[in-house]
Amino acid sequence: MTRKRSVDRRQGLSVRLKLTLSYAAFLEIAGALLLAAVWMFLLRGRSDSLSVPDRTDFLRVFDPSNFGPVVFIPAGILVLAFLLMFGLVGGWILAGRMLTPLIRITDATRRVANNGPLSHRIRLPGRRDEFRELADSFDVMLAQLEAHVAEQQRFAANASHELRTPLAVTQALLDVARNDPNRDTGELVERLRVINTRAIDLTEALLLLSRANQRSFTREHVDLSLMAEEATETLLPLAEKHGVTIETTGDMSITIGSQALLLQMITNLLHNAIGHNLPEQGIVWVNTSIHPNSVVLVVENTGEKLTSELASTLTEPFQRGTERLHSDHAGVGLGLAIVKSITRAHDGTLTLTPRPAGGLRVTVRLPAASAHTQEDGDQA
Structure with a gap:
């Protein structure tokens, strides 16, 4: 009997919460950079730099005596480009870190599907979350499948042995009868009948076992x-x-x-x-x-x-x-x-x-x- 085994893990943060916190932190960083850019180009030079920029601040940006549009527009484009690159690289790294367990599970699934050993296990480290529970469930499924295949292999080997035995005995009795024509056939026929009955009983038992396993019956x-x-x-x-x-x-x-x-x-x-x-x-x-x-x-x-x-x-x-x-x-x-x-x-x-x-x-x-x-x- 195969017993279900699960890995004892401490409770960890869920993947959804991890992604939520990661993206929230990323947006906080992006917002901080945006505010820093606004301060650099709109509020620099004001005595009350913590106040909200007004119309005069925007007009001052285009004042030739200050920065001028020739200076501000290229600088703004550079800031936007930097934020875009920062978002792409940061999102790529964060998604990669979050999806690393899923990639490991996929590789293990592909390995087993390509006639790999059923003894392979993921054994994903870390605290319990959705990905770890998926990996543990997959490991339990592989253990059950490995035990089932081993049981079927033993059954096939035992069935072959059990079916071969009466056939071998029958062949031996027939060879003896052929080499000794004067032998009393009554005893031979009785022994052949017993052996044949056993072979029939074994075949019917195997068919009944197969029928029960397939659940092909009316309830x-x-x-x-x-x-x-x-x-x-x-x-x-x-x-x-x-x-x-x-x-x-x-x-x-x-x-x-x-x-x-x-x-x-x-x-x-x-x-x-x-x-x-x-x-x-x-x-x-x-x-x-x-x-x-x-x-x-x-x-x-x-x-x-x-x-x-x-x-x-x-x-x-x-x-x-x-x-x-x-x-x-x-x-x-x-x-x-x-x-x-x-x-x-x-x-x-x-x-x-x-x-x-x-x-x-x-x-x-x-x-x-x-x-x-x-x-x-x-x-x-």
């Missing part, structure tokens, strides 16, 4: 308590065969989603709880409950003691944890991975917690039907 009202009862009835013969007792309790818990996928999710959880249980007198508890904005399904089972580190990896594809005590329907290592994908496709959360006495507690929290209705109303 309808589903009562988790009814799904739990149906899954219990289906797996009750398997539980009785191995001396496992299933206790189902709870209230009507309605969510919105795919009835087939949610039934598969609960079936996988029960199947996993039965398979990883005590060799005798094992117990599986199934409970459904409703909360203000969510419905909760809890499946607990007795069994061997697990560590928190091992429990956190059980939802990885082809991760089987401890060896099963019941070899029947051993599965293909995708049971809890499918549960995780179905839960995520229904905007829910999945939590795996080891029980102190041994076994596992799995909690699935899904949005309640009323919460879905409220969200639809808000979007409308």
Whole structure:
């Protein structure tokens, strides 16, 4: 599971405020220069130089005995030209300083977009403002993307290995049969049937996992308590065969989603709880409950003691944890991975917690039907 990490920064000035203060300071400087120019050309020589210039001051500027227009006009043009150059250079420098973080973010985005390493991070220094928050969000997104790509690569490698194993065994059995024509074919056919069934189960599990990840299903009202009862009835013969007792309790818990996928999710959880249980007198508890904005399904089972580190990896594809005590329907290592994908496709959360006495507690929290209705109303 990828955890969102954010950089702890002290609160700084916002970019908008920085630009506002910068441009205000720039205008103050420009105004001071303009006032200095007015004093130089209009008020110089007056005893009360702090007063507002009047008509006589403007007439005095054009008096040949003073400066004269020949002197004032070129000087005014020079002052305006200086202010223009000062504004262009100052604005360019200020904008460059303000946009330096954005340029750094753009360069990092372009680097990753051009097949760069996903391990690259911006790590923009400084106090928190809009640009720093954007850079931190981009770093978090890259971390999640890197983890997702790594997970997909592991999944592809594991899937290839799992699919190659039955094919290799089938090829070996066929080679043995071809080299020994007098061998009894009954045993060979039975072993090929078992291997072929496992390959089919694995393929169907991969298709179900892909369907859940793509969220390509029709949503309808589903009562988790009814799904739990149906899954219990289906797996009750398997539980009785191995001396496992299933206790189902709870209230009507309605969510919105795919009835087939949610039934598969609960079936996988029960199947996993039965398979990883005590060799005798094992117990599986199934409970459904409703909360203000969510419905909760809890499946607990007795069994061997697990560590928190091992429990956190059980939802990885082809991760089987401890060896099963019941070899029947051993599965293909995708049971809890499918549960995780179905839960995520229904905007829910999945939590795996080891029980102190041994076994596992799995909690699935899904949005309640009323919460879905409220969200639809808000979007409308």
